[in-house]
Amino acid sequence: MGQKWFRAVALSLLIGVSGAVSPGLATETDGAEPEQQVGAITHLPLPRYVSMKASKGNARRGPSVTHRIDWVFMRRNMPLQITAEHGHWRRVVDQEGVGGWIHHSLLSGVRTVLIQKDMLDIHARPNDKSPVTAQLELGVVARLDQCLPDWCRLQVAGFKGWAPKTALWGVDRAELRD
Structure with missing residues (x-):
């Protein structure tokens, strides 16, 4: 009991006034998988x-x-x-x-993403062999649609297509979207 109480007190001191846990700090202390951090106001995931x-x-x-x-x-x-x-x-x-x-x-x-590769090919389907529907310049902002493990479907300036997640900023590598 003493060790768990100490961890709880230390955690409460780290939380402070805002109620937010410091980044990277797990709220579980007994070896369980860390919980997803959520915002103190919206209760939505952070980050x-x-x-x-x-x-x-x-x-x-x-x-x-x-x-x-x-x-x-x-x-x-x-x-x-x-x-x-x-x-x-x-x-x-x-x-x-x-x-x-x-x-x-x-x-x-x-949700939008920032293109991080110059002249990025966006494809009709989520693979490199499918037809290219457009090329996007470095720094273009595109609307994020669907995401698979390695590809995301984007919309920009009337064009739609799939791009590899590795060329995008604004989506987590493990994120999936329907």
Whole structure:
């Protein structure tokens, strides 16, 4: 009992005011598989991907308008990863790891991805041998549709097709979507 009590006290000290567990910290302490972390406000998984709803969003040093603006996101639909929650604020990072705290009203649950390979072929079916439906330039933002273990179906500028997950930022490698 003493050891579990100590772990519970240590965990409660790490959780702090926001109720969020430090990244990578498992909430199970008796050898069981670690639980998925969830946001203290939304109870949705952390980390998770979202997109910019607005065409401009201030990323602040802390979760309030009194905190300094460190970064301004200037691209509507840009995929971002939420890493923490506090009230109406979400801590986000982009594909380069840059970010800060942004008001939740500037974010959307619509999933998008960022193309990370120049002139990426998107295919009619999820394999390299199927016909190419389009080529996407490095940095293009595409809407995420379905995902299989190694491929995702994308939509962009009227084109639809499949791309390998390894060429995309904004989707987890193990993520499956119907």
